[in-house]
Amino acid sequence: MPQVNEELRKMQNTYEKILEDLPETRESVIPALQLVQKSRGYLPEDGLEFISNYTETPLAKVYGIATFYSQFYLEPQGEHTVKVCQGTACHIKGANEIYDALLGELGIAPGEVTPDGKFTLTTVRCLGACSLAPVMMVDEDIHGNLTPDKARGILGDYE
Numbered sequence: 001m002p003q004v005n006e007e008l009r010k011m012q013n014t015y016e017k018i019l020e021d022l023p024e025t026r027e028s029v030i031p032a033l034q035l036v037q038k039s040r041g042y043l044p045e046d047g048l049e050f051i052s053n054y055t056e057t058p059l060a061k062v063y064g065i066a067t068f069y070s071q072f073y074l075e076p077q078g079e080h081t082v083k084v085c086q087g088t089a090c091h092i093k094g095a096n097e098i099y100d101a102l103l104g105e106l107g108i109a110p111g112e113v114t115p116d117g118k119f120t121l122t123t124v125r126c127l128g129a130c131s132l133a134p135v136m137m138v139d140e141d142i143h144g145n146l147t148p149d150k151a152r153g154i155l156g157d158y159e
């Protein structure tokens with residue numbers, strides 16, 4: 001299928017360009033993941049494979065790093081990423097109700113993107129703002145002392 005090969009070649013060239021300033025060593029895996037994600041919005045399979053070859057690091061290791069850090073996404077993301085904290089302090093103060101309210105409001109399953117491409121909803125362990133529990137983060141903004149209604153209202157500000 002020549003068209004598929006053409007697409008693949010174009011993508012390889014794009015990745016080569018994105019990573020051209022990085023040394024071709026294992027130390028470059030994390031910066032390479034950051035650069036590819038910045039360019040594509042997430043880390044597609046072909047990007048992980050390219051990084052593996054480029055840094056001479058086994059694909060399983062690259063994949064392991066990409067899944068270990070919460071900053072990396074293996075699936076396409078919505079325009080806004082909503083992370084509901086599920087750490088102990090937030091859990092005690094009702095994080096599950098917040099999460100369920102947002103899932104209902106957005107009409108998606110965990111990790112999915114809304115049909116209009118606006119939001120992705122996920123959970124995190126602790127956002128480091130436990131005194132404001134329960135907490136969520138929308139993009140880079142922390143919102144605390146949430147109630148289900150307050151959380152739904154905050155989403156409206158990002159529409």
Ligand code: FES
Nearest residue numbers: 085087090127129
């Ligand atoms: S447990 Fe939620 S911010 Fe720490």
